[in-house]
Amino acid sequence: MTQSERSDTGVTAGGATKGDKMYLATTPEAKQSGTLVLETFEIAYRTDIGLIRQGNEDNYFVVGQGADLKTQGVLVGVADGMGGHNAGEVASLVAVETLASYYDPAFLALEPEERLADAVKRANIRILDLSNQNLDMQGLGTTLTALCLKESKAIVAHVGDCRIYLYRRGQLSQMTMDHSLVQEAVREGILTPEQARVHPQRNIITRALGTQDDLEVDTLTLPIQAGDVYLLASDGLHGLIEDFEIEDIIHQEYNNVDRITEALVQSALAEGGNDNVTVVVVKVPQAEGALDGEPGSPGGPGDDGDVTLP
Numbered sequence: 001m002t003q004s005e006r007s008d009t010g011v012t013a014g015g016a017t018k019g020d021k022m023y024l025a026t027t028p029e030a031k032q033s034g035t036l037v038l039e040t041f042e043i044a045y046r047t048d049i050g051l052i053r054q055g056n057e058d059n060y061f062v063v064g065q066g067a068d069l070k071t072q073g074v075l076v077g078v079a080d081g082m083g084g085h086n087a088g089e090v091a092s093l094v095a096v097e098t099l100a101s102y103y104d105p106a107f108l109a110l111e112p113e114e115r116l117a118d119a120v121k122r123a124n125i126r127i128l129d130l131s132n133q134n135l136d137m138q139g140l141g142t143t144l145t146a147l148c149l150k151e152s153k154a155i156v157a158h159v160g161d162c163r164i165y166l167y168r169r170g171q172l173s174q175m176t177m178d179h180s181l182v183q184e185a186v187r188e189g190i191l192t193p194e195q196a197r198v199h200p201q202r203n204i205i206t207r208a209l210g211t212q213d214d215l216e217v218d219t220l221t222l223p224i225q226a227g228d229v230y231l232l233a234s235d236g237l238h239g240l241i242e243d244f245e246i247e248d249i250i251h252q253e254y255n256n257v258d259r260i261t262e263a264l265v266q267s268a269l270a271e272g273g274n275d276n277v278t279v280v281v282v283k284v285p286q287a288e289g290a291l292d293g294e295p296g297s298p299g300g301p302g303d304d305g306d307v308t309l310p
């Protein structure tokens with residue numbers, strides 16, 4: 001399988017080649033959106049400063065050339081930084097850059113889930129170091145949520161309140177749990193999801209990179225299925241539009257990952273765009289014989305859609 005870039009040859013965005021690994025990140029020069037195909041996965045990414053904020057503290061990560069994607073998997077991530085004086089932008093950039101160390105041959109002996117969690121922990125240490133060494137960066141921190149699609153598995157590592165959603169056969173489900181005050185209250189039955197959505201403390205996160213040495217990272221490994229769509233999103237999306245709207249958009253635009261990201265970001269802006277919004281979409285190819293334009297039902301009814309990817 002060859003990796004190919006469908007449209008975005010400017011993938012040096014933010015960019016920089018680190019060794020032979022390519023990563024994308026949002027910097028002032030970076031492209032704000034794009035698409036590519038890696039190991040048959042269709043990927044689209046998009047970030048927007050929103051309508052209120054002065055800077056974009058989100059960063060995203062899409063690995064392209066260089067890494068051995070066939071054996072190591074296709075890795076994407078989203079980070080949402082915090083801290084004054086641009087510290088939030090720095091923190092989320094460092095987070096996504098450090099995520100690339102997942103591909104470092106030194107760590108290949110580890111199982112993918114542990115390797116991914118370790119990359120998140122290394123990012124945490126780098127951010128703590130930055131904070132300790134720079135007085136003007138004290139208090140910087142970031143969330144970091146990563147997804148690796150490797151062979152037939154989806155591997156997740158997650159800290160904070162970015163989310164990964166899975167759209168499978170017409171239904172959206174949330175794969176990650178927010179590390180936020182209000183979501184913990186929802187889990188404990190103290191708040192309803194509706195109350196959480198408008199709660200004045202909804203922006204308080206309970207776990208982030210850059211706050212403690214010993215960071216707990218949520219991990220998860222699930223089998224992927226043909227036709228799956230994985231969505232990574234910062235809270236600038238899911239804080240503004242509801243899950244059913246996200247589901248509707250993916251359903252409507254299922255055949256065009258770029259249109260999915262565009263419609264999601266536009267919806268957040270239409271709801272006020274009061275935060276930076278970043279989305280990365282990865283679509284697993286549909287099973288052969290599935291009808292084009294049949295969203296979410298690869299292979300038709302009764303086909304469980306399992307597929308093993310190269």
Ligand code: CA
Nearest residue numbers: 080235236275
């Ligand atoms: Ca945010």
